[in-house]
Amino acid sequence: MRIGVLALQGAVAEHIALIQKAGAEGVAIKRTEQLDDIDGIIIPGGESTTIGKLMRTYQFIDALREFSRQGKPIFGTCAGMIILAKEIKGQEEPHLALMDIQVERNAFGRQRESFETDLDIKGIDKDVRAVFIRAPLIERVGEGVDVLATYRDTIVAARQGHLLAASFHPELTDDERMHAYFLDMVRETR
Numbered sequence: 381m382r383i384g385v386l387a388l389q390g391a392v393a394e395h396i397a398l399i400q401k402a403g404a405e406g407v408a409i410k411r412t413e414q415l416d417d418i419d420g421i422i423i424p425g426g427e428s429t430t431i432g433k434l435m436r437t438y439q440f441i442d443a444l445r446e447f448s449r450q451g452k453p454i455f456g457t458c459a460g461m462i463i464l465a466k467e468i469k470g471q472e473e474p475h476l477a478l479m480d481i482q483v484e485r486n487a488f489g490r491q492r493e494s495f496e497t498d499l500d501i502k503g504i505d506k507d508v509r510a511v512f513i514r515a516p517l518i519e520r521v522g523e524g525v526d527v528l529a530t531y532r533d534t535i536v537a538a539r540q541g542h543l544l545a546a547s548f549h550p551e552l553t554d555d556e557r558m559h560a561y562f563l564d565m566v567r568e569t570r
Contacts, residue, residue, distance in 0.1 A: 381566060382418045384409035388434040390424030390459065394551035395559070402560040412443035420566040421447065425458030425513070425549050428485065432463060432475040441476065448478050453542040453565045461545040462516050469519060479543045480522030487517040487534070487547075499548075501537055502528045504557050510536070510548035517547055542569055 385395040387408035396406030399422075407418060415421070421444070423431070435441050448454055456464040456479075463475045467482035488495070494514065498507035510531075518535035521527060529537035529546075536547040544565060550558035
C-alpha cells in the first residue's frame, strides 16, 4: 500500500514516518501525476489559505476531487480538515468541498492557546494523544458523517465514507493508531 502526503506545506516527514510505522509506504506528493500511484492521501496541517492557494497554483483542486470520485481515501488533519470541508465559517468559497461538514478556523484560539489532551476516538481501543495547534473544529456535520471524537462538546474528528478529518495533529506524537485507522479505510476501498 502506498499512501501519499500532500507536500505543499506542513509536517510531511512526520506523517510519512507514522504511515511507515503503521505498515505502509509513505510518499511525498508534489505533482498531480503522482496521485495515480497511491492508494490514499493525507492533507497535513499548516495554513489552510496558503495550502488552498498552492493547490490551485499546482492544479491539485480538480485532481484531488477526481481522486475522491474514484473512492480513494483522503485524510485531512488540522488545516487539511478545512481543505476537505464543504463549508468554512466566515469564508465564501471552500477549497475541495468534499466532506459534508462546516468548520471554524482557529476555533480553539491562537498559537499560545495550543494544547494536548487524550481523546476517546470511535474505532480505536485506547485514548489517543491529540495535539491541537491553532486548531479548527467541526461546527456541523451533514447526513452520512460519523462523529468519531469530541472535546468539550465540540466535534474534533469525523468520517464520511472514504473521507477522514481531524482537528488535531496525530503526526506530532509517536502514536500511529490514527494512521493505522486510515490504512484500514484504504484497505476497505481497495
